[in-house]
Amino acid sequence: MDKQRLKVAIQKSGRLTDHSLDLLTRCGLKYSRGKDQLLCFGENMPLDVLLMRDDDIPDLVREDVCDLGIVGRNVLEEKRLSLVAQGLPSQFIELQALDYGRCRLVIAVPEDRPYQSPTDLNGLRIATTYPHILKKWLADHAVNASVVVLSGAVEIAPRLGRAEAICDLVATGGTLSANRLREVSTVFESEAVLIQTPVPLSPDKLAWLNRIRLRIDGVQQVKESKYIMLHAPRSALADIRRLLPGSESPTIIPLEGHPERVAIHAVCRENVFWETLESLKAAGASAVLVLPVEKMLA
Numbered sequence: 001m002d003k004q005r006l007k008v009a010i011q012k013s014g015r016l017t018d019h020s021l022d023l024l025t026r027c028g029l030k031y032s033r034g035k036d037q038l039l040c041f042g043e044n045m046p047l048d049v050l051l052m053r054d055d056d057i058p059d060l061v062r063e064d065v066c067d068l069g070i071v072g073r074n075v076l077e078e079k080r081l082s083l084v085a086q087g088l089p090s091q092f093i094e095l096q097a098l099d100y101g102r103c104r105l106v107i108a109v110p111e112d113r114p115y116q117s118p119t120d121l122n123g124l125r126i127a128t129t130y131p132h133i134l135k136k137w138l139a140d141h142a143v144n145a146s147v148v149v150l151s152g153a154v155e156i157a158p159r160l161g162r163a164e165a166i167c168d169l170v171a172t173g174g175t176l177s178a179n180r181l182r183e184v185s186t187v188f189e190s191e192a193v194l195i196q197t198p199v200p201l202s203p204d205k206l207a208w209l210n211r212i213r214l215r216i217d218g219v220q221q222v223k224e225s226k227y228i229m230l231h232a233p234r235s236a237l238a239d240i241r242r243l244l245p246g247s248e249s250p251t252i253i254p255l256e257g258h259p260e261r262v263a264i265h266a267v268c269r270e271n272v273f274w275e276t277l278e279s280l281k282a283a284g285a286s287a288v289l290v291l292p293v294e295k296m297l298a
C-alpha cells in the first residue's frame with residue numbers, strides 16, 4: 001500500500017459503519033470498494049478506508065498499521081484499561097468526538113430485584129463484555145461483585161442463571177425492557193471518536209489530516225444549521241432577532257417600494273422548529289423560508 005496515503009480504519013459492518021462512511025463522504029471523499037470488500041480506495045483524496053471489526057481498531061491504530069481509526073469510546077476505554085492492567089502505555093491519540101454512535105454502558109438488574117444503591121450489587125455476579133470498565137467502576141464504588149465475562153448476548157445471562165445482573169450497552173433501553181431488565185446505574189457514556197496513531201505523521205499526511213478535521217467540524221456545524229429568510233416590519237427587528245435560534249449577525253436587506261419592511265437572512269445554528277416559525281409570524285414576519293445548509297467553513 002502507498003505509504004503517502006492516510007489509512008483510516010472503520011467498522012466493517014455494524015452500528016457505526018453507515019455513519020462513518022457517511023461522514024467521510026460528507027468530508028468530500030469519493031471511494032471505490034476493493035474486490036475483497038475490506039478496503040475502500042479514495043479516488044479524490046490520498047485516503048483509504050479499511051473495514052475492520054470494531055474491537056481490532058484500537059490495536060491497528062496503536063500499532064501504526066492504520067493512521068486513523070473511528071471507534072466507540074467504550075471499545076477504546078476497554079482497550080486502554082486492559083493495556084494499563086498489563087502495564088503497557090495506551091498509545092492512541094483521541095482527536096475528536098464525532099457526534100454519533102451515542103450509547104451508555106449501564107448496570108441492569110431483573111425488574112423484580114430491589115436496588116437502592118451500588119452496594120446492593122455486593123456478592124452478585126455481573127455479566128458483561130466490558131470487564132475492565134466494569135471492574136474499575138466496581139472498585140470506584142467499593143462494590144465487591146464478581147464479573148462474568150461473556151462475548152455477547154449479555155442480556156439473557158440472568159435468565160440463563162449465569163448472573164444476577166448485567167453491564168451492557170444501551171441506546172434507548174428497548175432491549176433491556178424486552179428482557180425484563182431494569183437500568184439502575186450508568187457506568188460509562190460513549191460516542192464514536194476519531195483516533196490517531198502515536199507515530200508522527202509525514203508532513204503530507206498531517207496536512208491532509210488537518211484538512212479533514214476542519215471538514216469534520218464543518219459537517220458537524222451544518223447538521224442542525226438552517227438558512228432562514230423572511231420579511232418583517234422594521235419596528236419588529238429586535239423581537240425577530242431574539243426569536244432566531246443561534247444566529248449571530250443576520251443580514252438586513254431593504255425591500256424596494258416598502259420602506260417600513262425589510263428582508264432578514266440568517267444562519268441559525270440550532271434546529272428551527274414549527275413553534276419558532278409560529279412565533280416569528282406572530283411577531284410580524286411573513287414570507288418565511290427555511291433552507292438546509294449544505295456546507296459551511298468558518
Ligand code: ATP
Pocket residue numbers: 011012013014015016052053054055071072073074075101102103169170171172190191192
Ligand atoms: P463488530 O462485529 O465490529 O465487533 P459489534 O457487534 O461489536 O461489531 P455493534 O453492535 O455494531 O458492534 O456496535 C458498535 C458500536 O456502536 C458500539 O461499540 C458502541 O460504541 C456503538 N453503539 C451505539 N448504539 C449502541 C447500542 N444501542 N448498543 C450497542 N452499541 C451501540
Ligand code: ZN
Pocket residue numbers: 053054055
Ligand atoms: Zn465488536
